Amino acid sequence: MSVEVASPNKLPSDFLWGFATASFQIEGSTDADGRGKSIWDDFAKLPGKTLDGRDGDVATDSYKRWKEDLDLLVEYGVKSYRFSIAWSRIIPLGGRNDPVNEAGIQFYSNLIDALLERGIVPFVTLYHWDLPQALYDRYQGWLNREIIDDFVNYAKICFERFGDRVKYWLTMNEPWCISVLGHGRGVFAPGRSSDRTRSPEGDSSTEPWIVGHNVILAHAYAVKLYREQFKAAQHGTIGITLNGDWALPYDDSPENIAAAQHALDVAIGWFADPIYLGYYPDYMKTMLGDRLPSFTPEDLAVVKGSSDFYGMNTYTTNLCKAGGDDEFQGKAEYTFTRPDGSQLGTQAHCAWLQDYPEGFRQLLNYLWKRYKKPIYVTENGFAVKDEDAMPLEQALADHDRVQYFKGNTEAILAARNEDGVDIKAYFAWSLLDNFEWADGYVTRFGLTYVDYETQKRFPKDSGKFVSKWFKEHVAEETEKTKAEDPKRLELPPSANKFQTDSATSSPTLESAESSSKAAIAKRKKKTKKAPFARFTAYISTFLGI
Numbered sequence: 402m403s404v405e406v407a408s409p410n411k412l413p414s415d416f417l418w419g420f421a422t423a424s425f426q427i428e429g430s431t432d433a434d435g436r437g438k439s440i441w442d443d444f445a446k447l448p449g450k451t452l453d454g455r456d457g458d459v460a461t462d463s464y465k466r467w468k469e470d471l472d473l474l475v476e477y478g479v480k481s482y483r484f485s486i487a488w489s490r491i492i493p494l495g496g497r498n499d500p501v502n503e504a505g506i507q508f509y510s511n512l513i514d515a516l517l518e519r520g521i522v523p524f525v526t527l528y529h530w531d532l533p534q535a536l537y538d539r540y541q542g543w544l545n546r547e548i549i550d551d552f553v554n555y556a557k558i559c560f561e562r563f564g565d566r567v568k569y570w571l572t573m574n575e576p577w578c579i580s581v582l583g584h585g586r587g588v589f590a591p592g593r594s595s596d597r598t599r600s601p602e603g604d605s606s607t608e609p610w611i612v613g614h615n616v617i618l619a620h621a622y623a624v625k626l627y628r629e630q631f632k633a634a635q636h637g638t639i640g641i642t643l644n645g646d647w648a649l650p651y652d653d654s655p656e657n658i659a660a661a662q663h664a665l666d667v668a669i670g671w672f673a674d675p676i677y678l679g680y681y682p683d684y685m686k687t688m689l690g691d692r693l694p695s696f697t698p699e700d701l702a703v704v705k706g707s708s709d710f711y712g713m714n715t716y717t718t719n720l721c722k723a724g725g726d727d728e729f730q731g732k733a734e735y736t737f738t739r740p741d742g743s744q745l746g747t748q749a750h751c752a753w754l755q756d757y758p759e760g761f762r763q764l765l766n767y768l769w770k771r772y773k774k775p776i777y778v779t780e781n782g783f784a785v786k787d788e789d790a791m792p793l794e795q796a797l798a799d800h801d802r803v804q805y806f807k808g809n810t811e812a813i814l815a816a817r818n819e820d821g822v823d824i825k826a827y828f829a830w831s832l833l834d835n836f837e838w839a840d841g842y843v844t845r846f847g848l849t850y851v852d853y854e855t856q857k858r859f860p861k862d863s864g865k866f867v868s869k870w871f872k873e874h875v876a877e878e879t880e881k882t883k884a885e886d887p888k889r890l891e892l893p894p895s896a897n898k899f900q901t902d903s904a905t906s907s908p909t910l911e912s913a914e915s916s917s918k919a920a921i922a923k924r925k926k927k928t929k930k931a932p933f934a935r936f937t938a939y940i941s942t943f944l945g946i
């Protein structure tokens with residue numbers, strides 16, 4: 402298991418980097434163009450559910466300002482953009498027998514086309530927590546196995562309508578958060594919990610494990626469908642992305658060493674072990690007994706091996722002590738304070754995050770050794786303490802966030818080139834300050850500052866740093882690397898370059914590449930006028946589907 406290292410100071414030319422966002426956190430326009438409600442729409446409006454009492458109705462207004470967002474991406478020079486599709490824009494009521502909303506499809510289709518026109522690779526998450534409210538009302542959403550078929554149907558529509566142009570798919574974002582924060586601690590929608598001061602409904606001892614199980618199955622059956630019906634023609638790659646922070650034993654006592662492993666077993670192994678290895682962790686079976694659902698042999702055959710890569714969202718490192726009864730942390734207690742009283746790293750605005758790049762490198766190594774899959778870092782970021790209270794100038798000079806990205810980008814280089822970990826992508830969270838779920842807008846994770854009064858965007862020092870760092874550390878493409886990259890042929894960096902005058906003719910890559918700059922410019926002009934249908938017809942012809 403080793404990777405090719407051309408230069409110790411470089412990442413390979415096909416390394417994808419960029420910024421990530423999620424639909425509900427940026428789009429706003431919650432009732433535009435036939436969108437159905439998601440479980441976050443009303444939840445965020447309930448008293449006490451967000452820190453500042455604000456909701457997602459406007460967010461960063463990106464449903465309207467998406468072109469501005471793309472200008473920013475171009476300014477940063479990213480290779481890729483990770484965003485999510487709002488299920489309730491595609492199928493407002495969510496279910497497999499419910500109507501499809503063409504206007505919602507058109508929105509994402511335009512976004513995808515515009516990314517490709519700018520040479521930016523779309524990296525698409527199907528589910529980033531905004532479940533259609535109607536499915537929660539109908540059968541309690543993720544608590545019911547019914548959701549598997551509904552999710553697969555939604556995924557199918559996305560593959561059919563976008564898969565000619567999208568080559569990177571993530572089924573789910575962070576099943577641990579969906580299960581635990583949504584159905585255990587009750588801090589995220591739908592807000593279920595045994596804690597009756599928090600929620601009128603829910604059972605934190607059973608529901609999170611049922612939800613987690615159904616999320617795994619919905620993911621796996623969607624991947625099965627993609628592989629059976631789409632992959633051969635579309636040549637994309639598909640997987641899941643899991644949150645998970647590195648766990649260090651508080652000290653070298655055997656019980657704390659064991660506690661760190663137990664923390665990893667629940668934070669990561671809960672999902673990664675079945676998906677990559679084919680079983681739930683033993684520790685979870687022992688801890689939960691018959692509260693942990695089991696896989697039928699039929700289901701397990703679909704689950705095992707259901708992710709082409711390891712999608713990794715990570716933010717911090719926890720010091721772990723044995724003890725306590727928090728099953729969601731594997732009965733480990735987390736702290737950032739070392740035995741000598743010192744702090745592990747720089748404190749972020751949110752209590753759960755400190756900066757510790759050594760942990761990031763160790764986690765990459767752990768995941769690579771345990772799951773043996775190429776790693777796509779799909780989220781990594783930092784919220785500067787009290788940034789929301791700072792004047793603009795001061796907020797833009799986000800020193801602690803720059804330090805965070807300095808440490809973690811160096812960790813990627815070291816993990817790949819010194820440790821041999823196969824890392825293929827890195828997305829910083831987030832392109833913009835945005836709706837930070839239960840924190841409302843007070844916790845800012847953006848590498849770009851958003852003034853919520855005017856919706857103006859201002860690149861922070863961290864955004865400039867990340868952009869410069871990747872430009873300097875990703876190797877230039879050469880004719881040889883271009884020729885060796887099969888996805889390149891399927892996914893021209895600028896689809897426009899290959900636009901022909903007639904939808905019926907099928908151009909070759911050679912003819913496209915030998916086109917003069919003038920001809921490309923002329924075609925670009927035409928593309929602007931060309932109806933979307935012609936564009937997709939062309940792409941389909943080009944891909945032979």
Ligand code: PNW
Nearest residue numbers: 423574575578644714753780830837846
């Ligand atoms: C992720 N935790 O959520 C999400 O994917 C993003 O939507 C979110 O904005 C980002 O991280 C920053 O929070 C998490 O409590 C939320 O450990 C909470 C935790 C981890 C990840």
